[in-house]
Amino acid sequence: MGYGMAKVLMKGAEAIAEAAVRAGCRFFGGYPITPQSEILEYLSWRMPEVGGTFVQCESEISGISMVYGAAACGMRAMTSSSGPGFSLLQEGISYIASAELPCVIANIQRYGSGLGDIFVGQSDYWQTVKNGGHGDYRTLVYAPNSVQETADLTQLSFEKAEEHRNPVILLTDASLSQMMEPAELPEMCGHDPDVPAWALKGKGDGTYKRHTSVMYSMADYDSYIAEKYRKIERSEQRWESIETDDADLILVAYGISARLCEEAVEISRGNGKKVGLIRPISLYPFPNDAFLDACPRHGWLCVEMTMLAQMAQDVAIACGMKQRVFDLGGGVGFFDTDTVLGAIEDIFSRRRKEVYGI
Template sequence: MAKVLMKGNEVIAEAAINAGCKYFFGYPITPQSELVAYMARRLPEVGGLFLQAESEVAAINMVYGAAGTGVRVMTSSSSPGFSLKQEGISYLVGAELPAVIVNVVRGGPGLGNIQPAQSDYFQVTKGGGHGDYYTPVLAPASLQEIVDLTREAFEIADRYRTPVILLGDGMLGQMMEPVEFSREMEKDFVPKEWATTGTRGDGKRRVITSLQLDAETLEQRNIHLQKKFARIKENEVRYETYLTDDADFIITAFGTVARIAMNAIDRARKQGIKVGLIRPVSLWPFPVQPFIETRDQVKGYLSVEMSAGQMIEDVRLAVEGRAPVEFFGRTGGVVPTQEEIFGKIIELTGRVTV
């Protein structure tokens, strides 16, 4: 299949349709509004349903209803709108319903602005709503990777009966790159025996709820969920390493920031500075293993983020004090530059650039 030039938000939408998503409920908010508009046009063409809800709260509850019938369903938003979805996401986890939720992050806090950011990391990785829960989080760094990870998000959601978050930023949503949809559109799905599609005469009553009024019953539900989270942590970790085998220092970054960091690493390598990259692709579960494998050989780590410092906490937990972990970040929608990251590498290594 030939490559096509597309905008990031539209790639997410087309990739979701390609993965078999035919139901979308959402509300426009910059910088992801093109995703909503694309779904409005494309879903009727493939026999799907698009509905613009009256609010983000309404949208996530519509997702809950559709997910209960066993279909592949998605919603999307950006940071303030994503915050409004947190109650519904907790309900989805508690009821064990699969869905994909897209967050194209913008600068905050508050209404902030419409520039790219990564400052929703805590919210998506620590269970942003109420209760003891986690949601798998995938963070693509390119538009082609969006194609693959969007499909994976739906597969993980179905495999574990859980909502999955696809996390990007305003830069990823607005950039244009050539992409290829190399796989056939997903059409056939194994019927979900738990779905609320009617008993069809078999007499089996299907009830989906996150409400458990009895404390001991709810505790057993929580124990079950924690065991599921443990399976996800064991099986769904994803990451990429770059030039870490002989690295004296390692940068860790995710999403579009990792691409900028790679350019700074290449520049440093040309000057004989041995720097590598660990790029978490799954933000939860966080990829601890590459840090375990490198923490006794390196002189230090540098966490580069479009935030005031959030992923760095997980990096420090993974490193366990075996090496120093430094931080460089820009906030409010300001994107770190290659020059800034390179300068931080020079500062970290104590060397003087030629």
């Protein structure tokens, strides 16, 4: 492979895989599940090419456990999954967070509970953003809306995982992982697993290191863990605001849904309706700062592919529970730009009921 700086046409899933390699990831353990299997397929040949390790594991549980072991040894390590498989990762993610080790998990959302189905969905927002495992932890969560941003945020995920010594989840979906777009991939960067302070390599003539929950060895763990995540919430909010300054209605959407909403904003503006969009890029921490001082006359419309409004709750909280929040959901059937425009029309003509009222 000889990618230079030029753009290449890639599937989103492959962009995650290649960007991970370029970010210095040299360990991947995972299990096939649609729509993320392309990550395994890509890394099955790409990891050996760069001297890394690829393991097709017996389960997602084994995959995250191997990532735990590799991360403990200073490696940049990753696993990926979707739907039911992502549920199986939660115990391991909790252990890795409790031990304060870095790793990256790609969650390629499909729709539905139980077996669900392999098509696009955003119904794993709460599980991903509100710590799906047990205990007192959070994971940073990044939600790209294009193949380019998928590559960029994959690289950022590895950096932030190490900066905060915490798992980072890259949250995309079936459509972003399956569609092809041109993307400029990051330059290859090296990673020396001997450098991180936490890297196990044998105690040598020194003292031994142990990786277990840091609560066992910290005098003031309670204050420490609260401040750790407060700091992340202050410093790591990311979002994009589009035409929000004079907006009468602001849409809120992440990932693929935000692509539709961008188009809806453009069409609405062309029709004389002042509509804007806030696109959260970090979902944890949720970009509350984006909502400061905004008070659109008609309120907020959260557009997400889940029928039981999930992110809408975070929008309501970001607005201090003092503004009208509407939702537009999708499930087995999903919305398109016209559906979003229809909802906007309903809100402007006061025909739609809010999900969170004043």
